[in-house]
Amino acid sequence: MxxxxxxxxxxxxxxxxxxxxxxxxxxxxxxxxVLLAAVLGKDRMYLxxxxxxxxxxxxxxxxxxxxxxxxxxxxxxxxxxxxxxxxLVFRVTRDTLVPRPDTEILVQSAVDFxxxxxxxxxxxxxxxxxxxxxxAIALSVLHHADVAELHADAVDISPGxxxxxxxxxxxxxxxxxxxxxxxxxxxxxxGRSYDxxxxxxxxxxxxxxxxxxxxxxxxxxxxxxxxGADGLDFYRRIMADAPVMxxxxxxxxIEVGIGQAADVAALAEQHPRIVRTELKKDLAGVxxxxxxxxx
Numbered sequence: 001m002x003x004x005x006x007x008x009x010x011x012x013x014x015x016x017x018x019x020x021x022x023x024x025x026x027x028x029x030x031x032x033x034v035l036l037a038a039v040l041g042k043d044r045m046y047l048x049x050x051x052x053x054x055x056x057x058x059x060x061x062x063x064x065x066x067x068x069x070x071x072x073x074x075x076x077x078x079x080x081x082x083x084x085x086x087x088l089v090f091r092v093t094r095d096t097l098v099p100r101p102d103t104e105i106l107v108q109s110a111v112d113f114x115x116x117x118x119x120x121x122x123x124x125x126x127x128x129x130x131x132x133x134x135x136a137i138a139l140s141v142l143h144h145a146d147v148a149e150l151h152a153d154a155v156d157i158s159p160g161x162x163x164x165x166x167x168x169x170x171x172x173x174x175x176x177x178x179x180x181x182x183x184x185x186x187x188x189x190x191g192r193s194y195d196x197x198x199x200x201x202x203x204x205x206x207x208x209x210x211x212x213x214x215x216x217x218x219x220x221x222x223x224x225x226x227x228g229a230d231g232l233d234f235y236r237r238i239m240a241d242a243p244v245m246x247x248x249x250x251x252x253x254i255e256v257g258i259g260q261a262a263d264v265a266a267l268a269e270q271h272p273r274i275v276r277t278e279l280k281k282d283l284a285g286v287x288x289x290x291x292x293x294x295x
Contacts (some may be wrong), residue, residue, distance in 0.1 A: 007055050008051065008053060008054050008055075009054075010051040012032075012036060013029070013033060016028075016032035016035070017032045020070065025071075026213070030056070031070055031076050035062055035067065035076065035080070037055035038066070040055075040059065042236070043131045074219055075215045075216075075220070076227045077099075078098070078219055079091045081093070083099050083134075084142040084168065085101075085136045085140060088143060088172060089143055090168050093170055094219060095164060096134045096158075096162075096165075096221070096224070097181045097221065097224045097225075099136040100200070100207070100261065101286065102255070102286075103137065103200055103291050105255075105288050106198065106200060106254070107136075107137055107290075109253050109291060110127070110253050113196060113251055114127070117195060118155060122195060123149065124149055125194055125195045126151045126152070127141060127194055127195060127196045127198060128152070128186070128189055128192075128194045128237065129154040129198045130155050130185050130186065130197065130201065131156060131157075131224065132161070132162075133164070133165065134164055134165060134168055135169055136165055137155055137199075137200060138178055139154075139168055139169055139174050141198070142174050149179065152178040152179070153179050153187070153188075153194075154169075154178055154179070155181045155182075157182070157183060157187065157223070157227050158180065158223060162180050162222075165178075166180045185241070186238075188249075193246065193247050194247060194250060195247050196250055196252070196253060197238075198253050199234075199238055199252075199254045200254070200255040201227065201235065201254070202223070202227045203227040203235070203257040204227055204231055204257065205230055206227070206229055206231060211252050212225075214220065227257075232263060234266070235254065235260075235267055239252070239264070239268045239271060239274075240271070243271040243272075243274055243292070244292055250294045251291055251292060252274075252291070252294075254289065254290050254291075256287070256289070256290055258286055262279075262287075265292070268273045268290065271292075273295055275293055276292075276293050277291065277292050277293070278291040279291075
């Protein structure tokens with residue numbers, strides 16, 4: 001990519017997509033477009049309307065740095081330091097998992113439940129988000145649920161992740177409605193009760209981590225991936241301890257990995273406070289969310 005040559009948007013996209021293909025990047029053209037749009041401060045549609053526009057030297061230098069990092073398999077969200085989720089933009093760092101579209105199923109399920117509960121007369125409502133990472137789940141629920149007095153307690157064991165969650169809460173204007181705690185799952189919340197407890201916990205079996213895609217295995221925090229020998233360690237802990245912290249008629253909603261939904265539902269049903277469970281599928285038809293309803 002010599003700077004003295006004329007690098008138009010079209011030429012850059014073609015070159016970068018081809019380079020990413022040689023690196024085995026899963027979505028080479030899309031990643032090239034996202035990175036270039038970010039450099040230009042435009043949306044991706046702009047690229048197609050201005051194919052023949054050349055980049056300025058400073059823009060080309062920034063783009064070259066992005067391409068180098070993505071070519072080394074750094075996830076695009078880490079390259080840019082941000083990721084869109086549920087129509088909101090979240091800061092991400094290597095202390096946090098990158099929010100994924102599958103998790104939107106969990107958020108929408110929570111929003112629907114909380115709005116219905118509020119319509120039925122519930123007041124002073126509160127949710128907990130365990131292993132909050134960027135804060136994407138708790139903050140998205142607060143933003144989208146039409147419940148004025150809703151508050152969230154978000155918990156992460158990683159001080160770095162907790163700091164990112166606080167930053168995102170402030171950026172989204174939700175700092176007064178979301179308290180971020182540092183600690184292990186429910187430990188910082190002892191003595192409190194919730195309308196809903198949410199979590200997307202680590203659920204990859206420990207032996208499977210070495211076989212994950214390079215992007216995930218190399219860059220995303222293993223603390224947020226490793227679910228123990230069978231991937232169910234955190235589900236056992238949550239389903240043993242969370243039901244007693246539900247308000248009457250409250251619920252636990254939790255994201256699960258492929259093939260884990262039935263096992264997680266069975267763990268929930270062992271607790272006497274849980275009266276029934278429901279499984280929700282993602283857009284690919286995978287059972288992705290388990291909801292455990294309390295008495």
